[in-house]
Amino acid sequence: MVCTGIQRKPVASPILRGGSRWWLTAKSLLIDSGAALCFVSSRLSQAFTQSYKDKMYQHNVWLKGLLMLSMAMAPAFAGPAPTSPATASTSSSSLTSTASNSTKRIVQYYGSPLEASHHVHIAQLVNSSRPIYATNVLFGTFTILDNNTMKITTGEASVWKSDDPALDWAWSEMREVQQAGVAVSMFLRAGFHLLNNDTTFDARYAPLHDLLTRRKFDGIDLDIENDAITLNTTVKLIRRLRADFGAGFVITLAPVATALAGGINLSQFSYTALEKQVGDDIAWYNAQFYGTGGLTIDAFDAVVSNGWDPARFTIGMASSPDFQTGTFPLSDLHAVFANITAKHPRVRGMAGFDYYDQCPGGWSAPWQWPIWAAVQLGIAPANATQSFQQSIQSCGANRV
Structure with missing residues (x-):
């Protein structure tokens, strides 16, 4: 995963859980994709031990959380923007002269x-x-x-x-x-x-x-x-x-x-x-x-x-x-x-x-x-x- 070994600045991301608001704060951590996936996986596992209704609720909530977490992590992990097939092989310049x-x-x-x-x-x-x-x-x-x-x-x-x-x-x-x-x-x-x-x-x-x-x-x-x-x-x-x-x-x-x-x-x-x-x-x-x-x-x-x-x-x-x-x-x-x-x-x-x-x-x-x-x-x-x-x-x- 491209996020391995990338150091992140402290990030505060609001995530909804069971009707209440809590904040996940990462302080000067070295966040990699394994840690992020492990974290999300453990939370999803807990959510699915509840009733079907609760499970679906938690599933939807944690999907939102995962989305917000990925948005917070995106600037460090982002690679080059995808290029359309028409231009993929033509342009090499960054035009920064x-x-x-x-x-x-x-x-x-x-x-x-x-x-x-x-x-x-x-x-x-x-x-x-x-x-x-x-x-x-x-x-x-x-x-x-x-x-x-x-x-x-x-x-x-x-x-x-x-x-x-x-x-x-x-x-x-x-x-x-x-x-x-x-x-x-x-x-x-x-x-x-x-x-x-x-x-x-x-x-x-x-x-x-x-x-x-x-x-x-x-x-x-x-x-x-x-x-x-x-x-x-x-x-x-x-x-x-x-x-x-x-x-x-x-x-x-x-x-x-x-x-x-x-x-x-x-x-x-x-x-x-x-x-x-x-x-x-x-x-x-x-x-x-x-x-x-x-x-x-x-x-x-x-x-x-x-x-x-x-x-x-x-x-x-x-x-x-x-x-x-x-x-x-x-x-x-x-x-x-x-x-x-x-x-x-x-x-x-x-x-x-x-x-x-x-x-x-x-x-x-x-x-x-x-x-x-x-x-x-x-x-x-x-x-x-x-x-x-x-x-x-x-x-x-x-x-x-």
Whole structure:
């Protein structure tokens, strides 16, 4: 029994007996299940030596007593809450990172576990005495294949089967991140068009479902770009994911910001229409304010002016210099974010792409970006970046 050897604080529990009230007080005792069952058993034995009527009366009374006793003992003996079958194999995080106390999200893309022939260690985010400000890590980059399997592109042109033993170290670090309270989602980047055919949908979806389940992902980020998936299929996929993995499964999408503003749209379907149909199943959108536009207050305002609540999307930036266009000093971005958060305090958070050499920090300390982002959003104190101010300044040519 799980209660063996558990020390309890003094408990006073009122129990009705034969019309009178008496109190059972356990004072600094070591209560185990054997003692509790022995105690209840002896009382029931006494009760059943009386007449049938008395026996039934005492039986009912002692059932009440047993219930109240179990309620008093429950906090010490309780295990994990039962999980519904739909979510039992998917979620490992306790979601207790420093920033998780806020509604703001600090989203870290980890799309390149291998880069320049060396391991990129995402566990650096959590393996230190530093506060953890990242709330979500998007692990990938995954693709659905036409042979009903999946692959992961780990950086550069390295393509691996999703379960290649050579990546065991990356899966292990993913577990470390989850155990630290940071939710880990699959970063799904391609193969969406294979889901368009209703006849083969289940076969194409099966390896995705299998990998999400076996690897215990907390969610999925759907990055649909230049992939001929229809609005109807996207709706079907989101509804299927929600039905299969439950309410706690984090479903996000990553449109370019101009798509939300009514401009250039790499996804080829309307996000406004998607929001109307399955918005309740989408946690938020990681809007890309790079590539097709800049990270400016005007670009942000354009999205809001098109009817989007700032609480529905994060500000996605190219934290890695490899994905940036246009020159903008990182140190100057503080003023940009100050303007955005002052004008739109409901903005959901920030997202950084990609982890391996992002600024500040670069190759040696990419963990610095989530802390910097948390300062911009007011989640972390201004002095949280004091130890790496030089790194921030050295990003002088950071481009967004």
